[in-house]
Amino acid sequence: xxxxxxxxxxxxxxxxxxxxxxxxxxxxxxxxxxxxxxxxxxxxxxxxxxxxxxxxxxxxxxxxxxxxxxxxxxxxxxxxxxxxxxxxxxxxxxxxxxxxxxxxxxxxxxxxxxxxxxxxxxxxxxxxxxxxxxxxxxxxxxxxxxxxxxxxx
Numbered sequence: 001x002x003x004x005x006x007x008x009x010x011x012x013x014x015x016x017x018x019x020x021x022x023x024x025x026x027x028x029x030x031x032x033x034x035x036x037x038x039x040x041x042x043x044x045x046x047x048x049x050x051x052x053x054x055x056x057x058x059x060x061x062x063x064x065x066x067x068x069x070x071x072x073x074x075x076x077x078x079x080x081x082x083x084x085x086x087x088x089x090x091x092x093x094x095x096x097x098x099x100x101x102x103x104x105x106x107x108x109x110x111x112x113x114x115x116x117x118x119x120x121x122x123x124x125x126x127x128x129x130x131x132x133x134x135x136x137x138x139x140x141x142x143x144x145x146x147x148x149x150x151x152x153x
Contacts (some may be wrong), residue, residue, distance in 0.1 A: 040061040048088070066082065
């Protein structure tokens with residue numbers, strides 16, 4: 001599922017759709033509820049970046065994902081769905097609904113319990129002052145202590 005989202009972020013829309021559909025199928029076969037709920041959210045996100053999005057299908061998928069995420073207590077996903085619905089309604093000229101959903105998304109996101117990652121992310125980062133070749137000083141975050149894997153294959 002995350003690979004499909006990554007493909008979408010870098011503009012590989014066709015790959016993102018293929019991977020999202022595959023992830024949905026696998027999650028249904030394996031009965032992995034969390035991934036099975038994320039896929040209906042990702043598919044309208046992908047459709048939004050296509051030339052001729054199917055708005056009714058996107059709305060249906062967002063509503064399905066939101067309802068299932070709510071039942072599973074996945075508040076951040078509910079927030080993502082409401083934000084997506086707000087964008088969809090804005091693009092289709094449904095102003096009242098467009099205003100309602102981002103507000104709901106904000107409420108859902110801020111009421112979600114914070115995880116270990118959030119507390120780590122909010123910790124201060126020590127910056128290092130570095131003098132560049134032109135003599136201008138700038139600050140840099142600390143370097144990673146390990147190399148990241150090559151994902152290009």
